[in-house]
Amino acid sequence: MxxxxxxxxxxxxxxxxxxxxxxxxxxxxxxxxxxxxxxxxxxxxxxxxxxxxxxxxxxxxxxxxxxxxxxxxxxxxxxxxxRKDIEGIIDQNPFKNPEDLQANRIYYVLLKDVPEPALVEAFRQETYPNEKFFVSEECVYLCCLKGYGQAKLNNNLLERKLKIGATTRNHGTMMKLLEMSSSQQR
CATH class of the missing domain: 3.30.70.1280 (SP0830-like domains)
Structure with a gap:
């Protein structure tokens, strides 16, 4: 088999x-x-x-x-x-403040492709009030201090800025997916 x-x-x-x-x-x-x-x-x-x-x-x-x-x-x-990819993405999250994690301020914008370095560099120069971000090859990590619903930096904006497809999940969902998949990991 x-x-x-x-x-x-x-x-x-x-x-x-x-x-x-x-x-x-x-x-x-x-x-x-x-x-x-x-x-x-x-x-x-x-x-x-x-x-x-x-x-x-x-x-x-x-x-x-x-x-x-x-x-x-x-x-x-x-x-x-x-599952291993998801585990690695969570492990690389630079926003590990327990208060932010508990307050549902952490989001993962999972990227369909690796963004072009020039676009990433230009994006890194931008600032958004009450929002922190970090760009990796497969994920943009967001810390939305006022919540994702109030954030300017959202999935649609990131897709436009980095010119690639993406989908966003909150930290709780990512952890639950990891938990649900752990018993069946190979």
Missing amino acids: QETIKYIALLRGINVSGQKKIKMVDLREMMQQLGFDKVQTYIQSGNILFEAADPDPASVAEKIGTAITKTFGFDVPVLVKT
């Missing part, structure tokens, strides 16, 4: 303000029909844990995106990471 890899798929922009509605039961069923194993979802914002034999996260993301378009009738950007 071929060894499987524990993946976490992050969908961007579903079930937000009544747009791109997908029921999690239907999403799980679609994933199982694609041949993925041990499929779980977490909350309605499009977090899917599953196992697959395909060693290429980009190929897996494309397969899921194509299936979503066919099944639900609209395009959804899909980012797929391994």
Whole structure:
């Protein structure tokens, strides 16, 4: 039997303000029909844990995106990471102040591709009141002192500035995804 890899798929922009509605039961069923194993979802914002034999996260993301378009009738950007990738991203978070972590001020903007160095350097020169950020190759870490809802520095702005696709999750969601995937890690 071929060894499987524990993946976490992050969908961007579903079930937000009544747009791109997908029921999690239907999403799980679609994933199982694609041949993925041990499929779980977490909350309605499009977090899917599953196992697959395909060693290429980009190929897996494309397969899921194509299936979503066919099944639900609209395009959804899909980012797929391994459990190990998610663990590394969390470990590299430069904002570890317990007060910020508990107050839900920490966000991870997971990047679809590595941003161009010139764009990163230009972005690093910018400042945003009540917001701190750090850019890595696969994530922009945000500390939003007044909360993400009040932040100017959001997913859409980062996609424009860095010219790449992204999806955002809060620290609590990232930790829960890591926890849920840990018992099935290979």
